[in-house]
Amino acid sequence: MVANPDSELPHNNFDTILVLDFGSQTSHLILRRLRSLGVFAELLPCTTKIAELTWKPKGIVFSGGPSSVYDEGSPHVDPAVFDLNVPILGICYGCQEIAWRIDSKNVARGKAREYGHADVKITKVNSHVDRLFAGLGEEVPVFMSHFDKLVTLPTGFVVIGATKNSEFAGIAHEEKPIFGVQFHPELEHTPCGTDILRNFSVEICGAQPSWKMGDFVQLEITRIRELVGDKALVLGAVSGGVDSTVGAALMKEAIGNRFKAILVDNGCMRLNECEQVKETLGEHLGIDLTVVDAAELFLGRLAGVTDPEKKRKIIGSTFIDLFEQEAIRIEKEAENTPNSGKVEWFLQGTLYPDVIESLSFRGPSATIKTHHNVGGLPERMMNGQGLRLIEPLRLLFKDEVRAIGRQLGIHESLVNRHPFPGPGIAIRILGDVTKERVEIARQADNIFITMIKEAGLYDQISQAFAGLDTNRSVGVFGDQRVWGYIIILRAVQTKDFMSAEVFNFDNAFLAKVSRAICNQVEGVARVVYDLTSKPPGTIELE
Ligand SMILES: Nc1ncnc2c1ncn2[C@@H]1O[C@H](COP(=O)(O)OP(=O)(O)OP(=O)(O)O)[C@@H](O)[C@H]1O
Ligand SMILES: O=c1[nH]c(=O)c2[nH+]cn([C@@H]3O[C@H](COP(=O)(O)O)[C@@H](O)[C@H]3O)c2[nH]1
Ligand SMILES: NC(=O)CC[C@H](N)C(=O)O
Numbered sequence: 132m133v134a135n136p137d138s139e140l141p142h143n144n145f146d147t148i149l150v151l152d153f154g155s156q157t158s159h160l161i162l163r164r165l166r167s168l169g170v171f172a173e174l175l176p177c178t179t180k181i182a183e184l185t186w187k188p189k190g191i192v193f194s195g196g197p198s199s200v201y202d203e204g205s206p207h208v209d210p211a212v213f214d215l216n217v218p219i220l221g222i223c224y225g226c227q228e229i230a231w232r233i234d235s236k237n238v239a240r241g242k243a244r245e246y247g248h249a250d251v252k253i254t255k256v257n258s259h260v261d262r263l264f265a266g267l268g269e270e271v272p273v274f275m276s277h278f279d280k281l282v283t284l285p286t287g288f289v290v291i292g293a294t295k296n297s298e299f300a301g302i303a304h305e306e307k308p309i310f311g312v313q314f315h316p317e318l319e320h321t322p323c324g325t326d327i328l329r330n331f332s333v334e335i336c337g338a339q340p341s342w343k344m345g346d347f348v349q350l351e352i353t354r355i356r357e358l359v360g361d362k363a364l365v366l367g368a369v370s371g372g373v374d375s376t377v378g379a380a381l382m383k384e385a386i387g388n389r390f391k392a393i394l395v396d397n398g399c400m401r402l403n404e405c406e407q408v409k410e411t412l413g414e415h416l417g418i419d420l421t422v423v424d425a426a427e428l429f430l431g432r433l434a435g436v437t438d439p440e441k442k443r444k445i446i447g448s449t450f451i452d453l454f455e456q457e458a459i460r461i462e463k464e465a466e467n468t469p470n471s472g473k474v475e476w477f478l479q480g481t482l483y484p485d486v487i488e489s490l491s492f493r494g495p496s497a498t499i500k501t502h503h504n505v506g507g508l509p510e511r512m513m514n515g516q517g518l519r520l521i522e523p524l525r526l527l528f529k530d531e532v533r534a535i536g537r538q539l540g541i542h543e544s545l546v547n548r549h550p551f552p553g554p555g556i557a558i559r560i561l562g563d564v565t566k567e568r569v570e571i572a573r574q575a576d577n578i579f580i581t582m583i584k585e586a587g588l589y590d591q592i593s594q595a596f597a598g599l600d601t602n603r604s605v606g607v608f609g610d611q612r613v614w615g616y617i618i619i620l621r622a623v624q625t626k627d628f629m630s631a632e633v634f635n636f637d638n639a640f641l642a643k644v645s646r647a648i649c650n651q652v653e654g655v656a657r658v659v660y661d662l663t664s665k666p667p668g669t670i671e672l673e
């Protein structure tokens with residue numbers, strides 16, 4: 132009998148803290164902090180029906196959120212959460228939610244926004260409630276971000292911390308393990324935040340901090356085998372980026388050559404990229420990889436298109452056309468071989484931030500860019516060919532994926548590689564894409580990245596590249612007038628790619644790069660360095 136593959140999910144194998152999300156921008160950081168302590172944590176919307184939970188959390192955190200508990204239409208937890216009899220920690224809105232549930236008059240709008248640093252005086256009560264702030268001393272700096280506040284202490288609760296502005300900055304139930312804090316322990320600006328989350332999860336909830344990537348890999352391989360069975364074929368789009376490579380390596384471990392990887396050369400890849408991916412995935416990792424050379428097709432469809440979203444759509448739909456063809460080809464070729472079977476699964480390298488994005492209790496946010504390179508693939512192929520999605524990394528953050536990559540023996544240079552967008556150089560050329568322009572941007576990018584590596588700066592930068600402005604500028608090269616393109620260098624530092632700071636190079640280094648590009652890449656008249664942080668800029672040029 133085949134076991135239920137869900138039995139292998141981390142929340143059934145590791146003590147898990149459930150984070151109920153009220154829409155805070157920093158809910159995911161609560162998970163990051165807990166996981167970095169070795170405590171597995173999962174996020175669900177605050178409106179989750181407790182009766183529908185298929186697993187029992189060791190404890191629950193209510194996140195912060197942009198709403199006000201007393202407003203009509205504001206989100207509230209299922210009251211059944213209090214009957215689970217597991218410890219609860221409310222953060223900011225989450226704390227206000229605990230107080231409001233007891234009496235709606237407990238929470239009101241404050242006189243002023245309290246945003247930024249505050250000092251919490253810890254009150255010792257000499258009972259179980261002291262456990263939350265154990266080991267922190269008498270006063271700790273924290274980060275606040277709120278307008279509403281507790282104006283009355285909820286019945287049955289005691290104060291465990293106070294600031295000048297918030298008398299009830301920390302509260303705890305006299306008997307039950309229910310705690311609330313007005314400040315944000317998940318932020319770096321709350322230096323003792325990790326200690327508080329450890330006190331809560333390990334000491335109060337009793338969660339074993341045993342979340343290890345090693346165990347995850349084994350569990351996931353078992354789960355994949357059970358899901359896919361012993362006949363079906365799995366198709367995977369791989370780019371040579373970290374996510375798809377780690378996903379592919381896991382699939383290969385799980386089902387060997389029944390996993391078929393496809394790399395599409397869309398004509399907008401980095402210098403020598405396809406050859407390198409072929410070598411790493413095909414030769415070193417032993418993955419059955421086909422490189423589809425579609426450069427002409429993509430560049431043809433992109434000719435004359437300047438709108439960035441149109442470029443993305445054209446590239447996305449061309450990817451789909453090719454994957455459909457490949458699925459048919461793979462099935463045909465597998466016929467009459469020991470691996471004959473239907474392509475039933477499509478591998479995607481979805482990460483947890485994407486999952487959180489879709490689960491999270493947030494209002495509609497503006498679409499700045501459509502990032503999904505293979506977007507639409509699921510719907511069309513799922514309905515047409517009955518494909519199902521398999522997403523082995525959907526519970527992981529990027530640094531966890533990198534850790535698995537190392538464990539699977541993927542080379543450090545690939546594991547630490549800067550991300551590269553699916554549409555590639557096409558969205559790094561401001562304006563319409565031609566073969567000549569791609570080639571110029573590609574050469575310039577290779578020079579910039581090589582010099583960054585030689586200077587030992589690569590791992591300090593989160594993402595760097597050279598793009599091209601199709602406007603041309605006049606230059607003088609050896610007494611000759613040159614009318615050439617402008618190369619835009621970009622390098623940023625960021626943790627989550629949602630916001631980013633410009634990397635501070637030495638001017639002398641930038642001057643050296645500029646000289647090298649002007650000298651070595653024909654068609655370039657000028658090199659500039661982009662000084663825009665994100666926001667207001669985005670990381671890619673388009
Ligand atoms: N040239 C390509 N050929 C085939 N699939 C691709 C290609 N480019 C992107 N993809 C698919 O799109 C997915 C999303 O791309 P994305 O850049 O977000 O991830 P990645 O390339 O795996 O990792 P990284 O973020 O490190 O670049 C990839 O995981 C891969 O499945
Ligand atoms: O696979 C992708 N397809 C896309 O269309 C795309 N656009 C941006 N990016 C990557 O996303 C991160 C944030 O980029 P932006 O600040 O430009 O939105 C950066 O890491 C970008 O490289 C993309 N990745
Ligand atoms: N960060 C938060 O959770 C804010 C909660 C609530 N909206 C307030 O202003 O107090």
Ligand SMILES: [Mg+2]
Nearest residue numbers: 370372551552
């Ligand atoms: Mg990529």
